[in-house]
Amino acid sequence: MSPLVMRIISASVAVSHRAGRIIRDVMDKGQLGIVEKGKNDFQTQADRSAQRCIVASLHRQFPKVSIFGEEDLDPTEKIEPDFIETNYDEEVLTKNCPEYLQNVTDEEIVIWVDPLDGTAEYTQGYLDHVTVLIGVAVKGTAVGGVIYQPYYNYQEPPEVKRGRCIWGVVGLDSFGFTHTSPPADKNIITTSRSHSNRIVTESVEACEPTEVVRVGGAGHKVLLLIEGKVHAYVFASPGCKKWDTCAPEAVLHAVGGTLTDMHGNKIYYHKGVQKRNSGGVLATLSKHNWYVDKIPDHVKEVLCPDTEKTDSLL
Structure with missing residues (x-):
C-alpha cells in the first residue's frame, strides 16, 4: 500500500474533480445562493456543496485525520450519497513518496480545504480566477497541495476539456502544468x-x-x-x-x-x-x-x- 500522505493527495486529486463539477453545476443552474459573511467576503451554494463533498469524502477515507474547511456548515446536515467520492487518482499513486513522508501517522496530518477560492470573482463572472484548494500539512508544515481550476479552458470551444488539476508534494515535484520562468527583464x-x-x-x-x-x-x-x-x-x-x-x-x-x-x-x-x-x-x-x-x-x-x-x- 502507498504511504498515507500519497493516498491523501491521490484522494484529494480525485475529489477536487468532483468538487469542480459541483461548482460548474451550481453556476449553470444560476442559483448561486449568495450569503455575505463580511465585507467582500461571500459564500455561495457552490462553496457549501463543494466543501461538503470534499470534507465528507476525505473524512470517510481518513477518519483519524484533522480536516479544516473555510465554511461553517451544519455538522448534522445529511450528505447526499452522490457527494461522496471514494476513488483514488492512480497517477499520483505511481509516484515515489519522498523518504521523509513515508512513515507519517494520521495524527501528524492536518488537511486545509478552501472549497472555492475566489468566491467574489465567481459571483462576478471572473471564472478563471476560481480554484479548489486542498492542502496537506505534516507537523505544521505544508507538504502537499491540490489546486483544481474548474474553469480552465472555459472560453474555448465546447469540444475542449474543461478544468485542470495541479498537484505537488514537497521533495517530489508539482504536476499538471508547464513550468516557465518569468521574463528576466521585468518585475x-x-x-x-x-x-x-x-x-x-x-x-x-x-x-x-x-x-x-x-x-x-x-x-x-x-x-x-x-x-x-x-x-x-x-x-x-x-x-x-x-x-x-x-x-x-x-x-x-x-x-x-x-x-x-x-x-x-x-x-x-x-x-x-x-x-x-x-x-x-x-x-x-x-x-x-x-x-x-x-x-x-x-x-x-x-x-x-x-x-x-x-x-x-x-
Missing part, C-alpha cells in the same frame, strides 16, 4: 483584486514592479507564479487564512519557490494554529529575501508575525 507583481488598501498598495510599490496584475484567489495567484506570468505575489494584509495558502505553498515549494508572511517567517499549519495569516502573504519563485527586504518597516510593524510553532519537518 511583475500580482496582488489582490478586491481586498486592497493603502498598506497593500505601498508594499507592492516598494517592490519596484514593472507591472501589477490584480486578480482574485490565492490559488490563482500562485498559479500565475509557477507558470512564469509573474515574479512575486505580494499581499500585505491579514486577509488570507490557512486554507487559502496551505495547498498553494506546497505546490510552489515543490518547484523551488517560497511562501512566507511579509516578515519572511514560515507559516504554520498545525491543528491549533490561528486560522488567519496575520503577517500577510509573500510568495516568490526566486530572490525571496530581496522582496522581504523591500517591504517597508512601517508595514511590517502593523502585520503581526505568525509565530505559532510546532515540530517542523523542513
